[in-house]
Amino acid sequence: MRNENFPTGDDVLKAAERIAGLVVETPLKPVRLNGHDLWLKCESLQTGGSFKLRGASNRLALLSEAERKAGVVAFSSGNHAQGVAIAARRLGVPATIVMPSDAPAPKVAGTREQGAGIVFYDRASEDRVAISLALAAETGAVVVPSFDDPHIIAGQGTAGLEILEQCPGPVRQIVVCCGGGGLAAGIALACPDADIVIVEPEGWDDMGRSLALGHIVPVAPDAPPTSCDALQTPLVSPLTFSVLKERGAASAAVSEAEVRAAVRYAWHELGLMVEPGGSAALAAVLAGKVPVVPGTVVMVTGGNMDPAMHAEWVA
Template sequence: MTTHRLPDFNDVTAAAARLAGHAVRTPLLSSPALDELTGARILVKAEPLQRTGSFKFRGAWNALSQLSEAQRARGVVAFSSGNHAQGVAEAARLLGVHAIIVMPSDAPAIKQRGVIARGAELRLYDRETESREAIAREISETTGAALIPSFDHPHIIAGQGTAGLELFEDMAARGLRADTLVCCLGGGGLIGGINLAAAALSPQTEVWGAEPEGFDDHARSLVSGRRERNARQSGSLCDALLSESPGALTFAINQTRLAGVAVISDADALHAMRAAFEHLKLVLEPGGAAALAAVLSGRVEVKGRTVVVIASGGNVDPAVFARALA
């Protein structure tokens, strides 16, 4: 098994240079209604406006663009519930690389269609009875395709960290400082990269994670001091956040930087989706709304503070979105 070094802020700035001209610099949105609801100044980093509808393109491009020509010719394989899958598929399409995506059969149809539309080959598996890692490893060993992990790799973490680099730069340009930042937690790659940016550019900012009930592996890991595992692999609307456990690299970064982790319910996520649509005109998927849900539910105390919320993705099936609006 390859042991990777921990990425640092220099890796994040290098990733930003690679992403220039390829990724969208997503805006920070605000709403007087959200400020009034929370008693805080809320700014929302709108990653649903990123290529493929989530932050995942950032890490995928940073990883694939560093592959050798020989490796690109052999292709890539990735496993994902959908957003990393689409990010890898899009990066591979742009680079002319064949991609095989291992995705759970219960992944939202919109995410499966997104992978296929970008020309990638889709391999479905049963989330409860099969191991996506084992399937991807077998494909990699058989075909020579490079395995592109969804979060626990320095290139992925650094790429996701460019979202943090952007938001802290944009905050500084407005003369603002973030007292609190709240971000979703799945495997920890996004918040890990953001923590690298926060440590360098805004060390006073308190960083909180948000994860779904029944999948609170980061919350339990912070208490125990070791990486805890989730007993289940499915059973939450927040499909994008259902990782088995924190990554080795991501937990090494996040353990020392996280102020805490808020655990949110499906109902909290649906409420936040509706609030984002009504007040920001922004479409979020349940997992993408987790951070906003943590704030609106009061699970992270924000009153009187300047708060950045990461809205991480918007690839939601219409039926789930209709449920949120209803």
């Protein structure tokens, strides 16, 4: 039985109206890949370098006047941090972001440039949620999760509405990078006639394993290192899991080598700087782990990569 906070396709439509003018319509690029024609939805070209501005704008637009004065707290390795920071600056809302101490430098700099305060934590030994809740309790701020919120999910789903408007033919399959599942769930709600395939890094594929088992399981404590910092979610949300389970979403997991190959392909073949986590869906298709069918759209979700690291990867 759904709870009253369960997001719906109607919520995505309302979010699109609410954030009109606050986000840009990102391009849908036709690509010929491994002998197949498909489309790339380039959210790496969104303001702030990722799709995260969509959900953040929708959530912050719904704050009351009192909540706007008290401010917001978010936790993120970078893309949600920048999305919240940009939305908060535009609305005149104070923002504090709890970020891991090993967050990529461009994401830290981008968050600071928007005027948000940053509190660092140790990803291995500290709990970012507990830190955020403590800060909120101290200041009265509203916690803005990166995916465990129906308004965040609905905002992310607006990218799916754009896909339906932009694609000249029927959209039959959408391949989505997945951390906590906010974007994938939003896309699933926005595009009810398309098959959804979520893609995660190997060892961090908790959503895929959860869907296979029928209940939520966490990432293993000995999960391997991954360059996909944007997809390092230790436990998915009942909201995102429920949406994807209801839609019968399929899943795939990609290796570090496959992610690197996708980052190189995006740069050399498409002229796109795509961060590791933002390239996971593309990596799965390039590696043949997700078969391409007519009407396939692949989400390229983020472009905030350290320039020196990117130069090394694509050399």
